[in-house]
Amino acid sequence: xxxxxxxxxxxxxxxxxxxxxxxxxxxxxxxxxxxxxxxxxxxxxxxxxxxxxxxxxxxxxxxxxxxxxxxxxxxxxxxxxxxxxxxxxxxxxxxxxxxxxxxxxxxxxxxxxxxxxxxxxxxxxxxxxxxxxxxxxxxxxxxxxxxxxxxxxxxxxxxxxxxxxxxxxxxxxxxxxxxxxxxxxxxxxxxxxxxxxxxxxxxxxxxxxxxxxxxxxxxxxxxxxxxxxxxxxxxxxxxxxxxxxxxxxxxxxxxxxxxxxxxxxxxxxxxxxxxxxxxxxxxxxxxxxxxxxxxxxxxxxxxxxxxxxxxxxxxxxxxxxxxxxxxxxxxxxxxxxxxxxxxxxxxxxxxxxxxxxxxxxxxxxxxxxx
Numbered sequence: 001x002x003x004x005x006x007x008x009x010x011x012x013x014x015x016x017x018x019x020x021x022x023x024x025x026x027x028x029x030x031x032x033x034x035x036x037x038x039x040x041x042x043x044x045x046x047x048x049x050x051x052x053x054x055x056x057x058x059x060x061x062x063x064x065x066x067x068x069x070x071x072x073x074x075x076x077x078x079x080x081x082x083x084x085x086x087x088x089x090x091x092x093x094x095x096x097x098x099x100x101x102x103x104x105x106x107x108x109x110x111x112x113x114x115x116x117x118x119x120x121x122x123x124x125x126x127x128x129x130x131x132x133x134x135x136x137x138x139x140x141x142x143x144x145x146x147x148x149x150x151x152x153x154x155x156x157x158x159x160x161x162x163x164x165x166x167x168x169x170x171x172x173x174x175x176x177x178x179x180x181x182x183x184x185x186x187x188x189x190x191x192x193x194x195x196x197x198x199x200x201x202x203x204x205x206x207x208x209x210x211x212x213x214x215x216x217x218x219x220x221x222x223x224x225x226x227x228x229x230x231x232x233x234x235x236x237x238x239x240x241x242x243x244x245x246x247x248x249x250x251x252x253x254x255x256x257x258x259x260x261x262x263x264x265x266x267x268x269x270x271x272x273x274x275x276x277x278x279x280x281x282x283x284x285x286x287x288x289x290x291x292x293x294x295x296x297x298x299x300x301x302x303x304x305x306x307x308x309x310x311x312x313x314x315x316x317x318x319x320x321x322x323x324x325x326x327x328x329x330x331x332x333x334x335x336x337x338x339x340x341x342x343x344x345x346x347x348x349x350x351x352x353x354x355x356x357x358x359x360x361x362x363x364x365x366x367x368x369x370x
Contacts, residue, residue, distance in 0.1 A: 002185065005030040005048040007041075007073070008055030012139045013093065016174050017052060017181055027185070038076065045080045050184055051090040053077060056111075058095075058104050058144050070107035071114065078118040089125035090115065091184050093177075094195060096132050096170070112195060119193050127184065128195040129177075136174025136235070137242035147171065147236070150210060151243040154217045165207030172201050173235045202232040209236075216240040220251050224357065225269040260284045261347065273355040277301075280340070280348040287339030287370075294364045296332040299351040300324045304344030308370045309336040317370075324349070337368040 004021055008014045009031035021029050030044045034055065045051065056070050074092065081087040094112050097105040112128055119126045139145045141152035146169070153160045180198040183189050215226055216237050226233035241249075253264040261279040268274040280286055280303075290312055298307060302324040309318045312335050321343075322328050332338050342348035356364075 001026060001028050002049040003028050003030060003044075003047050004050050004052065004185070005032055005044045006052045006054060007032045007077070008053075009033045011054060011056075012136075012145075013134065013174065013177060014054050015138050016136065017054070017178050020178050020182060024185075041076065042080055045077065045088075046084060048088045051077070051081075051088050052181060052184075053090055053092040056093070056095075056108070070104075071110045074111045074114050078114060081118070081124065082122065087122070087124050089127070089184065089191060091127045091129070091181060093181075094128050094130045096130050096197065098130060098195070116193050125191040126193060127191050128193075129180065130195040130197050131177065132170040132172050132197065132201055134172050134174055134177055136239050139174070139239075141243070146206065147209070147213075147239060148243070150213050151240045154213055155240070155243040155248065156245075160210060162206050162210055165210070166205055168203050168205050169209075170201045170203050171232070172198065173231075175235075176200060200231075204232065212236050213240055219267070222254065222265060222268065225267055225272075227269075227271050229271065260286060268357045270357060273353060274357045275351065275353050278348075278350050278352065280305075280342045280350065282342050282345055282347070285339050285341040288337065289365050289367050290337035291332075291334050291364045291366070293334055295334055295355050297353040298330045298332065298340065300326070300328070301349040301351055303342060303346055303348035305340050305348050305350070306343050307338065307340050309338045310368075310370045311336055312368070337370050339370050 004027055006014055006018055006021070006029060009018060010033045014031075014033075018029055018031060021027050030048065032041055032044060032055070053074060055073055077090070081090065092111070092115055094108045095105070098108040098112055099105065115126050115128060118124070133145065133147070135145055135147035139148040141148040143149075150160050152158075177198060212226055212233055213236060215223060217223075217240075219225060226237050228234040228237070253266070255262045255264045259281075261281045261284065263276055263278040266275040266277060278286065300322045304324070305322050307320045307322065307330055309320075309332070310316065318336075320330055322330070340348075340350065
């Protein structure tokens with residue numbers, strides 16, 4: 001069993017790291033935060049196998065708190081480690097602002113110098129990670145993260161303010177930070193004294209960031225999903241959803257009803273088409289059309305149906321009988337006119353996928369009875 005101490009345990013990075021650490025059965029996590037005593041720190045370090053020093057101050061009411069929180073605490077930790085016969089490696093998170101001449105940056109730079117001085121004196125293992133702007137779930141809005149602030153504002157129907165939309169910022173995703181930190185639980189990890197900027201990082205302007213997050217908001221009104229092949233957009237959407245209040249994670253789809261039943265769109269993507277669901281009354285037929293290029297998949301979720309297809313050139317007919325419990329998926333190729341009929345006594349629930357979003361100006365949908 002390895003004892004792992006995490007300072008700044010209640011902070012953004014701390015909460016995510018601790019969640020990941022606790023998934024490992026061979027790990028015992030010791031959480032240390034600003035309200036804990038020096039005695040707890042001393043006892044915890046004495047039994048620690050690895051130390052993750054994440055605690056820090058970045059927006060204090062008193063400038064002196066920069067020195068106390070960012071320099072004073074690391075000095076205390078290092079002094080205790082010097083008294084331990086076989087001290088654990090210490091991994092500290094710093095900031096790319098350590099190169100800037102502001103009170104926060106100076107305090108982070110000083111903390112880095114303290115831990116490097118400790119390494120020169122003792123030869124013990126240290127690692128310093130200079131983090132760019134970290135984003136992800138549980139980051140505090142209106143504090144030090146523009147992503148968190150934009151996500152919170154948009155999910156709470158509040159306006160966002162951009163002073164310079166062309167300003168480019170480097171971001172790193174919280175799960176990538178956690179993955180990097182957890183590597184220090186392995187025996188073959190390399191340690192060095194010079195600060196490391198972990199990766200991958202993502203450069204984006206504030207204007208483009210706002211566009212992506214507003215796209216995430218508009219999904220509920222029928223907008224397209226972001227491009228999830230782009231990792232930054234994928235991570236931003238996951239982060240965005242984490243800022244909804246629990247009462248807001250459910251929303252109503254727009255139902256399109258007629259005498260056949262109803263249909264609603266689930267998701268749309270210009271990169272992957274769209275998914276929609278229909279409820280069809282007994283005896284009712286949907287479809288009787290074909291596509292030149294568009295393709296679809298049908299999946300009966302509940303009820304009984306017959307899907308009929310006719311080749312537009314050869315006239316070949318294909319009839320497919322499907323029950324909801326079978327979980328069968330039927331591909332609808334182009335050039336085949338097709339329909340679906342509810343042949344059961346209960347409503348038919350069908351899940352559809354099309355490889356392109358419906359465009360009323362170019363629908364690629366042509367009426368023809370099967």
